[in-house]
Amino acid sequence: MSGHITPSYAKDNQLSDYFIETWTSANGLPHNSINAIAQTSDGYLWFATWEGVARYNGLEFVRFDRGPDTQMQDSGTRALATGPNNQLYAGGARGSLVMRQGFSWQGLPTAPSLINDALHDQTGGLWLAVEGKGIAYYAPEQLSQPDPTPQTFIDTVSSYHLTQTADGQVYAATEKGVYQLSLQHGATPLSFHNLFRKAFYVSSGQDGSLLVGSENGAWRYKNSRWTPLASELLHQAITMVEQDSRGAYWFGTLNNGIAHMRGQHVDFLDAHRGLSNNRILSWFEDNEGSIWIGTNGGAMRLRYAPFVTLTKDNGLAGDYVRTVLAGDKNTVWAGASEGLSQIDIVQGNAKILADDISVLSLAPRAQGGVWVGTYQQGLYYWEQGSLTPATTLNDQLPDHEVRAIVEREGTLWVGTPRGLIKFSSPPSNQPARASAVYQKRARYTSQNSALPGNYIMSLTFDDTGKLWIGTGSGAGYLHKQTIIPLDFSEQEQAQYVFGFFHEPGYVWMATDRGIIRYRQADGQLALVGRPHGLPIDKFFQIVKGDDQSFWLSSNRGIWRVNYYHAHQVADNTRTRIDFEHYDQSDGMRNSQANGGSNPAATKTAEGDIVFATAKGVTSVKPTRLAQLLSQPLPIVMQQVRFDGQAINPEASNTAPAGTNRVSFSYAALGYTMPEQIQYRTQLEGFESEWAYRHENHIAEYTNLPPGDYTFKVSARYPYSDWSDDVLSYRFSVTPSLWQRSDIRALGFLALVALAYGAFMWRIRRMQQKEAQLKALVKEKTQALQAQADDFERMSKEDALTGLANRRAFDEYWHLAFDDANQSGQPLQVAILDIDHFKRINDQHSHLVGDQIIQRIGRFLHNERQQLSHVARWGGEEFTLLFAGTPADGYTYFDGLRRRIAALTLDDIAPSLKVTVSIGVAGNHQATDYVDGLKQADQALYRAKRDGRNCVRQRSGQSSYADA
Template structure:
C-alpha cells in the first residue's frame, strides 16, 4: 500500500467543508492504491464487495482476494472453494448475505459462516449473477445465454439470440417488479422472472451497443453502454448527460445524488451538481480502464482497474498549493488576521486567503528576493513582514510603507521573528541578534547582552512584561527592568533550539517547541518539564505548537503533525501516566508533504473558525479539530483469523480441545476498518486467565505460554484512535486438557494402589506371625526354655514389623518426593513450584520482603532437537539445569517450568540483585562446553524478571515475568529484561 502513516476514519466526504451539502471536488479526494507488489494476486480487479463480517473481497483472474486492511488472503481453485479455475469474474451477496463467487469454466462457489459450498460447473465463463424473490439464481454467461438455477439445484437455460442480440451476457439486474434486465454486446433485453417460461424482450429504444453495467436509479435504471450512460424511466430512455455521450461505461456506483462512472479508457468520472469531473492516470489512477466500483461501510470509494486497486476518500487535512492559487509551495510563515483572512509567506512571495480564494500580494517594490520568513499583525491591523534578504517590511493599504534593514540599523536582513508591542514598538528577531524599533530608533541585543546565541527564531511577551526569546542555543528571558536571564535546558534532555512559543493562559503555561520535544514552562514557578522521547513521542524535533478549542496541542515537525491529548499531557506532567497518547498525521491524511517547516514565526496558526493551518514544504495543510471525533467509526468489526499452538496452525473450532503439554498459544485477530488499519487499537481478555481487558495497542497477536489446564474464552475488541470500542466482540472458546497425573482419577488410583500394597504386606506379615504363634503353643508344653526363646522371638517380630512399617512410610515419602521432582533434570517440577510460589508470595506479603520471579528459556532449542536429536537435547537441558542451580541459594526454588523453560523463585531478593544473579546464570550457560556432542553447539538463554508487588495475584506475577521473557526473545535473545513495575 502506498500510504502507511496514521489516518483517521471519516464518514463525510470533505472535512474542509463539514457543514456543506455540496460534494468535495474530485481532485480533493485522497488516493491510495494497491497492486501485486502489495499482495494482490492480479492487478485486474473484476469485482468488489464487502461481506457481512466486514471483509473486503476482490475478484481477480488469479483468485478472490480477501482484504482485512493489512494483508490479502487469496482463495482460488482447489478443494477448499471447489472452483474449477482461479479466474473470478464477479462477487455478489445473496439474500442471506452469503458471498457468491462466479468465474471461469462456469465455477460458482458460495462462502457462508459454515464454510465453502460449490455448485456443479456450468462449463462457461459466468459474468454476473442475480437472485430473484423466489430464491432462483440467474447467471449471465459468455456465449450460452442465461441460466436459472432453482433452490433444488435444477437448472434451465435461456438462449437470447433469436435474431435479436447475442448469447453473450455482460450484466444482470432484477428490479422491484421481478423483471430481469440483461446487458448484451448488442443491446438490452428483459424477461419476467415470475413467469414459468419467460419470454425474452428487446429494449428497442436503446441504441444498438454493448451494455456493460446496470444499476437501479430513481425508480428506473442506469444503463452503462459503450456509447454513453443512459437513463431508463417508465419506458423512456435518454442520455443522462450529453457530457457522457460516447463514453464506454464499464462500472457504475450511485452515492446519494452523485453517480460514479468507470470507463473503459477514460478513467473514473463523477456526475454531480458540480458537473462531470474526470480522474485519470494523470491524476493518480493506476490505469484508465475501470472494471468495478464499490462504496464500503466507511464511505470510501473503491475502484478496480486493469492496473490495481485504488481508493478515494476524504482526509482530515486539506492541502493548498500553487495549483490552488498560492504564490509558492514552500511555506515558512502564517498569520490568521483579525479581519478573517489568512496571510501565507512563501519562498516566492506572499499570498492572502479570503473567502474568494488566494490572491498574490506584490512586494517587488521593496523586496528583491520575495522570500518571506515571518509575519505579524500590527496594532492598527497593518502587516509586518520579515524577509530572508530584504529586512523588515511594513505593509498597509495595499503597499509597503516602511522598510528596515542593515542600513536602518538592524543587525541582519534575515528576519525570523516579529513581535509588535502595544505601545507601538516592535521586537525583531534576526539571524544576528535581537532588535527593538520604536520612535527613538533601533536598539540591538547580541550574545554580549545575554542572548545564548544571536540566531533568534521566535518571541513571546507575557502580560507581566517578560520577553521570551527563542534562539538556536536555548531561551533567554528579558525582565521588564532590562535584565537578561537564560532558561537552563541541560536538564531537559539537553534541548538547544527553541523553535516556537505558544502561550496557554488557562494553564498559565508557556509551551516551547525544541529540538528535544515540547517543554512545559510554568509561568508562575519558572519550572520546566520536557515532553519528548521520555513521554513516548516518536521523534525529537517539533517546530510549532498550537492549542485548539478543546485545549489539545498540535505540533508540527519534519515528519508530520502530532496531536497530543490534553488530559494525557496533564497526567504525564503530574507523574500519574508514564507516556503521552498522541496521533501522527502525514501524507496519508491529506498532506502533500509530511515535512512541516519551522524556525520562523509563526509556522502554524489557528483561524477564527477553529481550523489549524500548518506551513509545509508543499503548501499549507489545514485541519478542523472540532470535526474529528464526531466522524469516527463507532462500531468497528473485529474477527479472530488464526490460531497457532506451538507454531502449528489450528482450525478455529469452538470448544476446541488442546492436549496437555501445550507450550505456546498464539491468536491473530483483525479489526476490519480500512481507513487506518495499521493503527487500530485492540484489547483482549482471556477468561480463565485475565481478570480484566488487556490493552494490546496496534498489535494484532495475543500470545500465551504455559497455560494451565482448564476452560478458556478468548475475546477481542477494536477501536480507531479516540473512538469507542467496537460493540461487536469476537470470542473463541477452547479447553486445555490436563496431564494424566493432574487428573483426579490418577491420584485416586495411586492412593488406592498404595493402600492395597500396605494391606497385602501387613496381611502377609500377620499370617506369618500367626503360624509362628501356633507352633510356639505346641512347643510350650514340652520345653519351658524354648517358650522363653519363643517369647524373645515375638519381640524380634514386633521390632521387624515396626521396621517394616517405617520402611513403608519412607517409601511413601520417597514417592511423594518423586512426584514433586522433574525426572530429567532433578529440579522441582511445576506442581512443587506452584506450591512454593504461593508460599513465598504469602511470606513476602506478610513480612513485607522483596520477592522476584525469573523465567528462563533456552534459545533456539527446537533447532538443537532437530539437528542433534532429542537425546542430545535432554543432555543439554541437564547441563543447563546444573548451571542454573549453581547460582541459587538453598532458600531459592529452581524448577523446570516445561520444555526448555525454567523458573527460579528468589525470596528476599530485589530486582537489582536478581538481575545480577541472572546475569551470572546467563554467562555460565553461554560458556558451557558441549563439544562432546558437537563443536558447533553453543547454548544461550533469555531471561525475564518480575518483582512481586503487595497484593499481586500469582498469575499476574507469572504474566509479568513471561511478558519480560517474551520481550527478551523479541529483542534478540541471550539477554535479560526486567518487567516494569
C-alpha cells in the same frame, strides 16, 4: 501500498477532494486485473482476479484459489456477490461458482460458461450473467441441491452486468442492450431509440432511475425516457456507472480512466494523475464511504483523508511554505520561499499576493493587514491590497533576515539572527506615515543583555504581558525591561526553541528535545519528550486544538498528544504519553513540516489546524478526523491454532489433551488508518484484566491448564473509546488422563490406602525394614523431582524443535535487552517467518510442514555461535538475537536468509525449496523490550508486503531488499 496524494480542501465535489492509494500484485494482490470488488457483512473487502479471490483486512491480502478447500473449478474469478448472512458468492472461468460463509467454502452448480456477474436478490435467489449464454437464475432452495436446473433467459446473448432496483426489478446489461428480467414474464428489452447497441453496465440511481453504461456514453432511464448523464462522455465506451452515497456519479471508461460528476461538474482521473491503468473494470463504495476502483493495473482507493493539502497547483505562490497565520473569517496567510499567498479555507484555493519575496515570518498588524518578515529583504507589511517594504525600519535592522515578529501595545518586536529589535511608536506630534509608524528604541543581544542567544526564532506575549523569546541557544522572557533566561540543563540540554503556546498559568515551548512546560506560579520547567514515550526530539510548533489535543509539527510529520496527559507528564503524575503520528499516508504531500521561523502552524476560527510544510499548506479539521475515527470497528477472528494446527473456530472449540500452545489471529476491519488500530485482549478463565496489545493482532498462550476459556478482543483508534463490538471465542482445553478429577481422586484414595498399609506394615516390621523404607522414600522423592524438572523443561521448550519456546525467549530477551542498554552494546532482535508456509501444508501435508519447521529449527540451532539466542516463536515463526550493530545484523540475517533458501530438502519433499522473511529491530531504537519485539514484528510485515524472501529493518535503521 503506495499513496498518491492530490491537493484538496473538502467540498465533496471533485476528485481532488480524495486521497488516492493504489495496490498491485507487488503489494499482495494475486493479479493486477481487478474484475470485481465486494464487502461482506463481517467487514472484509474481497477482490476478484484472474488468479483467485483476495481478501483484504486493511493490512494484508489473503488469496483463495482453485483447490479442495475452496471447491473452485478455476482460479480465474470475474464476479462477486454478497448475501445478508455474511455469504460471498464468487463466479468466473469454466462456470465456476462457489459460496463462502465464515470459514467454509461450498461448491454451487456450475454455469455453462464464464460468469461475468452475479446478483443475490432480495428473495435469496441468485442471478448469473453468463458469457454467450444469457442469464441463469437459481431459486434459494436450488442453491443447496446437487445438480439443479436453472431458469434461463436470452440464452444466446452475452450478458455482462446485473442490478436490482429498490422495487425489486432485476435488469441486465448485455451485448444487445438492457433487459428487464421477470420470473413470470421472462426477459423484456428496453427501447433505446438507437442510442446504443451494447450495454456494458447497469445500476440503480438514488431517484429510482436506471443507470446504464454503454458503448456510446452513460444514460439514465426513468419514466420510459432515456437521457444522457454527461454530454462529455457521449461517444465513449462506458464500462461502469454508479452513484455513490453522496449523490455523485462515477463512470468507468474503456481506455480513458475514471470520470466523476457532482452536479454538472465532470472531472477525470487517468494514468497521468495517479490511476494505475486507464481501463476500468470494477467499482465499489465500502462501509466507510471510500471508493474502490478496479483496473487492469491494480486496485485504487479514493478516500477522504484526515489531512488535506494545498499546493502551488491550487494557487499558492510556492510549495516550500515556511509560515502560516490565521486571518479573519476563513482566510489563512501563507509565506513561502517564492512569495506570499492568501488561502480561502472554504473554497479550497489560494491567491498570490506577492511572488518576488522569500517569506520567513508573519504576524498580525495593529493597523490592519499583516507584518511580513522575509529572508533577505527585511520587513514588509500588507495593507489594503498592497505589499509595502517598511523602509524606515529596515534601515535600522542589523540583519534583513526576519524570523519572528510580534506587535503589542504600540511596540513592534522583530527577531533576526543578530538579535532582537524593539521599535516603539513615534511621538504624538509626528505624522503617522505607514512606513514610519515605529522608530527604533532598543536592540537586545547576548552581549548587552541576558538574551540566551542572538539567533531569534520565535516570539510571543503571554497573558501576563511577558515577552517570550526563543533562540538557537535557549529561551527567556522579558519582564520589566529585563530578560530572564531559562536553564534547560535538566531538560536534556534543550537549545533550539522553535515555537510557543501559552495559556493561563503556563507557557509551552517546542524545542529540539521535546516540548517543555513553564509554570508561571513557581517558574518550574518540565519536559515531555523521549523519556516519556515520544519517538523523536525536535518539534517546531505547538497548537492546541478544539479536541483538547496538542498538535505538534516536525520534520517527520504531524504528531498529536492528549493535552491533559501532557500536563500530567509534566506534573509527574503520569510516566508515559501516548501519541498519534500522521504523514503522507494520511493526506500530507510531504512529511516535512517546516520550522525555524514563526508561526509554523496556526489554528483558524473554525478550528482547523494548519501547518507549513515542504510541499504546500496542510490542514486537519479535528472534528472531521473524529468522524473518520468514529467509524465502527468490526473485529473478525482470522485464525485459531492449537499447537500450530489451524482449526475452523466455527466448527471446533475444543483443544485436545496435551495442547501446549493456543494462538489467535484477529483483525479490526477499519480501513481509514488500519496501521494505527490498537487492540486489547482478555482470556477469561486465565486473565482477570485486559492485556493491551498495541497494534499487534496476534495473541498466544502456552501451557493452559485444562478448563473452559473465553478469548475476547476489543479495538480502537488512538484516543478513541474501545469499540463496543467485542469479539468472543469460547473454547475448552481437554485434560489429559492424569489431569482428570476422577482419576486424581482414585489416585489419591489409592495413595491413602497404600500409605495406610505401608504404615501398618512398618509398625509390624519397623526394626527390620527401616533401611528399606528410607530407600523407598528417597526413590519417590527423586521421581517427583524428576517429574518437576520435566515439567519445568516442557514449559520452556518447544516440543517440535527442541528449541526454547516463546515463554523462555520472553524471559531471555527481557534480561538481554536491559543488559545491552545498560552496557551500551547494540543488540538486534529478529523475527523469522517461513514464507508461504500454508501453501507448503496445503500442497505437501502438515507432516511435511512439521519436518520443514524441524529442519529450520536444527539449522538455526547450529547458528548458536553467531546468535546469542534462538527460539521458536510460534507456528512458522522463530525469534533470534544477534549481538551487533544494525549494519552487522543486516549482513548476517541476509546471509542467513540466503543460506536457508539454498537448503536441499529433497529428503522431505522432492524439489521443495523454502524461503524466509525476516524483520529486525535494534534495542537502541526501542523504548523497552516489548516495543523492540513490536518494531521487529512491524518490520516483518513490511518484508511480507514487499514480496517476502527479504530482510527489513525498523524505521530509523536501514532497510534492504532481496538482491
